[in-house]
Amino acid sequence: MLFDECFDIVLFAGDNPLSLDSCRSIKRVNCSRNVLAWSPVTIMADPFLVVKDETLYLFYEEYRYRGKGVLMAISTTDLVNWSKPWTVLEEPFHLSYPWVFEYDGQWYMIPETSATHEIRLYRAVNNSFHHFECVKALLSHDRNDQYPVMDFCDSSIVIKDGTFYLFTTMRQGVVNELHLYYSDNLDGQYLMHPMSPVVISDEYGRNGGQLLEHDGHLFRFAQDCNGEYGKDISVLEVEELSKTQYQECLISRNVLTTAGLPGGHQYNFVKFRDKYIIAVDRKHRIPFITCKVKRLFQLIVK
Numbered sequence: 001m002l003f004d005e006c007f008d009i010v011l012f013a014g015d016n017p018l019s020l021d022s023c024r025s026i027k028r029v030n031c032s033r034n035v036l037a038w039s040p041v042t043i044m045a046d047p048f049l050v051v052k053d054e055t056l057y058l059f060y061e062e063y064r065y066r067g068k069g070v071l072m073a074i075s076t077t078d079l080v081n082w083s084k085p086w087t088v089l090e091e092p093f094h095l096s097y098p099w100v101f102e103y104d105g106q107w108y109m110i111p112e113t114s115a116t117h118e119i120r121l122y123r124a125v126n127n128s129f130h131h132f133e134c135v136k137a138l139l140s141h142d143r144n145d146q147y148p149v150m151d152f153c154d155s156s157i158v159i160k161d162g163t164f165y166l167f168t169t170m171r172q173g174v175v176n177e178l179h180l181y182y183s184d185n186l187d188g189q190y191l192m193h194p195m196s197p198v199v200i201s202d203e204y205g206r207n208g209g210q211l212l213e214h215d216g217h218l219f220r221f222a223q224d225c226n227g228e229y230g231k232d233i234s235v236l237e238v239e240e241l242s243k244t245q246y247q248e249c250l251i252s253r254n255v256l257t258t259a260g261l262p263g264g265h266q267y268n269f270v271k272f273r274d275k276y277i278i279a280v281d282r283k284h285r286i287p288f289i290t291c292k293v294k295r296l297f298q299l300i301v302k
Contacts, residue, residue: 004288006031007045007281017269017276020259035289040065046097047279049270056272059098068094089132097154099210119152154207169206176205198246202226208233209268223265230265230283232256
């Protein structure tokens, strides 16, 4: 293809965390723009926001052309001055979806580690966001199991009535399946929910960020992958969640394109300095010419 599919990150500030209407853009984290770049960053995506000690942290995936995803972060105390980016986590395999959360006085991360066929729990060393270590695999299966295409993608946990509910996506055949597990402890043992998979759909079957509460309601953001990756985001409300039942309803579709953005696959928000800060990734295409010439040369040499 002449054009490479790329993603940037855009942060907005507004009063309604479930809509980009009337929001103002406050920060962008852009991928490479130089079409002659030798090893461009083509993806800045999967933004997650965390507030800790009156500081706002943005965690995200950085991906270089034909490389692997590395997890990065930047921070600010005033939404104007931002730190330089630093590497939060790098592994020998691809990483994405750096969901960071606090539980029982400790900070954890559950990134996407589907290349290992596992859902891994990481812990922040000394509660610092500069280094995370793997605690254990919460779920795993052999790569020859029934999900050969894609497994354990974009996983998030919700705690309700003392139970940990884990949402994750697997792909069997050609359709995304949202699977649900539960446990009495953060670090497991996780059991499959009797209604799992709770969603079988390319439009709603993959999380587009962590599940978030607002005004007493629990919302799930779903990637619309119907026909193309990173098409848009839908908002669903979780109406019932227990060890035996699950029910959700659609609140809105096409959240990004309705706001004038050309698509994306991630939506996240937090309350910071009396405003809701919303983070999304934005889809666009850039023709990285030099990279294609380099790749063609490598193929010829082989």
